[in-house]
Amino acid sequence: xxxxxxxxxxxxxxxxxxxxxEDIAQAAGxxxxxxxxxxxTKEEAVAPLYAAGAQRWAxxxxxxxxxxxxxxxxxxxxxxxxxxxxxxxxxxxxxxRTLIRLADSSPALGKVWAEVCRDSERVLxxxxxxxxxxxxxxxxxxxxxxxxxxPVLGERAPGAxxxxxxxxxxxxxxxxxxxxxxxxxxxxxxxxxxxxxxGAAQRFAAAIASAAVRTAVETWVAGDARASGPEGPAELALxxxxxLEGFPWEGFPQEGFPREGE
Numbered sequence: 001x002x003x004x005x006x007x008x009x010x011x012x013x014x015x016x017x018x019x020x021x022e023d024i025a026q027a028a029g030x031x032x033x034x035x036x037x038x039x040x041t042k043e044e045a046v047a048p049l050y051a052a053g054a055q056r057w058a059x060x061x062x063x064x065x066x067x068x069x070x071x072x073x074x075x076x077x078x079x080x081x082x083x084x085x086x087x088x089x090x091x092x093x094x095x096x097r098t099l100i101r102l103a104d105s106s107p108a109l110g111k112v113w114a115e116v117c118r119d120s121e122r123v124l125x126x127x128x129x130x131x132x133x134x135x136x137x138x139x140x141x142x143x144x145x146x147x148x149x150x151p152v153l154g155e156r157a158p159g160a161x162x163x164x165x166x167x168x169x170x171x172x173x174x175x176x177x178x179x180x181x182x183x184x185x186x187x188x189x190x191x192x193x194x195x196x197x198x199g200a201a202q203r204f205a206a207a208i209a210s211a212a213v214r215t216a217v218e219t220w221v222a223g224d225a226r227a228s229g230p231e232g233p234a235e236l237a238l239x240x241x242x243x244l245e246g247f248p249w250e251g252f253p254q255e256g257f258p259r260e261g262e
Contacts, residue, residue, distance in 0.1 A: 054120035125198035
């Protein structure tokens with residue numbers, strides 16, 4: 001994360017093209033060789049910052065009060081993560097604006113942003129599955145002993161290294177790998193790679209919700225509106241979710257829709 005912050009600072013102040021991986025390493029106080037143990041390219045260096053925001057959003061949905069409907073939980077998460085001062089400061093939102101604008105103009109950085117959004121969608125699908133099954137509510141323990149609200153990034157999954165920890169061959173796992181390990185593990189701590197993490201209904205709902213939030217953020221990024229107010233990312237995301245009035249967030253009718261496992 002220190003490397004990611006150094007990279008973001010240079011991208012914002014110098015621009016992406018004028019920044020080299022060696023410059024990021026120097027700003028982070030590490031050797032270039034160490035930089036390449038964490039990231040293959042300079043663009044990948046900001047992935048942990050993108051992922052941190054996406055992870056806050058998914059965790060806010062998970063930690064929403066259990067009595068809320070899925071739509072209400074999504075709106076709750078939007079207010080707690082996209083409102084300046086609630087999850088991220090107004091100044092940090094301006095960094096977000098610059099970094100996502102850069103992703104729009106750089107195919108390499110755009111790929112990093114797209115991969116983080118894809119991984120976030122997978123995590124959200126798992127969160128919606130947990131809520132549908134009642135596996136986890138705020139402060140509740142699930143099989144495996146985790147407590148709702150405990151941070152996901154940094155949790156050790158079976159056979160996975162925690163971010164910043166050296167693995168076999170000298171590589172160091174990053175924030176996205178930890179997020180993927182959490183998804184693969186499942187709520188009960190079992191290896192879940194071979195089976196769907198979430199059912200078709202939860203996957204589709206996660207894709208719709210993720211698109212509503214992502215497009216809101218990207219729309220705000222493309223303009224000059226303040227992060228707070230009617231044209232800020234939170235209000236835009238709530239507006240997008242409002243358009244989906246009547247969407248079956250809780251599940252789909254069985255008739256004409258594939259059942260779980262089909």
